Amino acid sequence: MKRDSRLSGVLHVLLHLAEASGPVTSEAMAKAMQTNPVVIRRLMAGLREAGFVHSEKGHGGGWAIARDLASVSLRDVYDALGAPELFALGHRTEAPGCLVEQAVNAALDDALRDAETLLLDRFGAVTLAALSVDFHARMVASGKSIDLETVHAG
Template identity: 40%
Template sequence: MSANSRLTIAAHALAWIGLYQRQGHEVATSEQIATSANTNPVVIRRLLGELRRAGLVESRRGVGAGWSLARELESMTLLDVYEAVEPGPLFAMHRTTPDQGCVVGHGIQPAMQSIYEGIEETVRHELARVTLANVLRDVLAAPR
């Protein structure tokens, strides 16, 4: 599976901003977050832009610009983040329409679709159980 790291990086960024704000800072810059995540600031800005459209963070421009949380980490779940940064389904159908003249080709997509929907619903439920405050707590609990 072409697993991508968007959810991981987004959670990283949110945890970083949250911790930084707990330390008394107003805003965090994409440069700082990119350094922590070992990637490029533009990558972080792109991701945070999606989180902003989802209402999870806010950005400020000009001097003293940067990013801040739009809500408390406690009220933000991994499902919110997942929906903000992962558009597609977990499993895909055929790239081309199967042979509709064949019984299997005709019935396979609705059959798999309903199975996949059930699984995605379960995954969403699991993601909704974890808040970003949980994530930050676990991050800080890691042995050094």
């Protein structure tokens, strides 16, 4: 089953941007994320529309965080991505004639709706600032310093 990892990737990029001392180019982010700069530019354009990042043109330009990390929740980023499906589970048949399958579908609908509400509430309670604090604690514990240019080097 293919997983949608955009939320994880976007959060990763945003936290790296927050650590940068200045704007970061799409090329540098693409290298770190092991993808194409075009993918990064497309992703960043959506984040710019949501007001999370801004871009600076010219020499020394690139992408930078546009909002305070405490003001952006995982839910905000999830919504900016277009609120992708959270679960891969679904019905065998959407409009079954079988009463057993109708009962199964109703139970699944209730459980998935409850799980989605709980997950989205949790996303709303976690900010980028909280992720940054966790990252910094991990960095201190590891004894490593983090540099976007070298942190993901194999």
